[in-house]
Amino acid sequence: MPIEDYSAAAQKIAAFLKTLTTTGGLRLKYRITAGEGAADPDKLEAREIYVELAGPDAGLLTQRGGELLRALEHVAAKIIRLENEEHDKVSFDANQFKAIRARELRMAAETAAERVRKTGQPFSFAPMSSRERRMLHLAFRGFTDLETSSTGEGNFRFVVAHPKGFDTSKLASLSAARPQSQSRPSSRPQSGGRGRR
Numbered sequence: 001m002p003i004e005d006y007s008a009a010a011q012k013i014a015a016f017l018k019t020l021t022t023t024g025g026l027r028l029k030y031r032i033t034a035g036e037g038a039a040d041p042d043k044l045e046a047r048e049i050y051v052e053l054a055g056p057d058a059g060l061l062t063q064r065g066g067e068l069l070r071a072l073e074h075v076a077a078k079i080i081r082l083e084n085e086e087h088d089k090v091s092f093d094a095n096q097f098k099a100i101r102a103r104e105l106r107m108a109a110e111t112a113a114e115r116v117r118k119t120g121q122p123f124s125f126a127p128m129s130s131r132e133r134r135m136l137h138l139a140f141r142g143f144t145d146l147e148t149s150s151t152g153e154g155n156f157r158f159v160v161a162h163p164k165g166f167d168t169s170k171l172a173s174l175s176a177a178r179p180q181s182q183s184r185p186s187s188r189p190q191s192g193g194r195g196r197r
Helices: 006-022 058-079 084-089 097-119 130-139 168-177
Strands: 029-034 049-054 090-094 123-125 146-151 158-163 189-191
Touching (some): 006 029, 006 058, 058 084, 058 090, 058 097, 084 090, 090 097, 097 130, 097 146, 130 146, 130 158
Antiparallel strands (some): 029 049, 123 158, 123 189, 146 158
C-alpha cells in the first residue's frame, strides 16, 4: 500500500529529526525527498521517502554497521504508521553509507553468481538484516539461471544463492552447519555451509 500523503509524512519525519537535532543535541542536517524523486535508482530498495543525513555527527549513525541509522528508519516508519512489512518504504542514509553498502551487495551478488555457475553448488552469505537480505534477493533478479533463498532464524538468517531448480530442501543443512557466533553481518559469499570464521 503506497504512502498516501507524502507531504504530511515528510513533515512528521522532519519534526522527529528536528527534535533529535535540537533536544537531542545531534549535529545533523537532513534533506527529505518523497514520492517519485525518492525512488532508488538501482531498484534495490522500495523507498518512497528518502532521508539524507550529513553533518558532524553523521558518523555516529553509521557505526556498528549502521545500527542507529536502521533504528531511525524504524522510528520514522512507526511515526508515519507503516506496517512492519512496509518499513522499507522509508530509507535513511548518512555519508553515502547505505549507497556504498548497496554497491557492495551488488558486487557480492555478481561474485557469488559467478561461483555458483562455475561449481553448480549453492553459496551462502553471512547473516544480515532483513532489508539487506531483500536487497540481495533483488540484486539476483537479473540472473535468469540462478535463484536465492533465505534460511536460518532471527539474527542468523542468511541468503543462499543456488542454480535455478536446485532442491531447496537441502538448504536446511546449510543453516545447521553455520556457526551461530558471527558478529558483523557480511556480504562476502560463503562456500556451501562453511562460515567465514
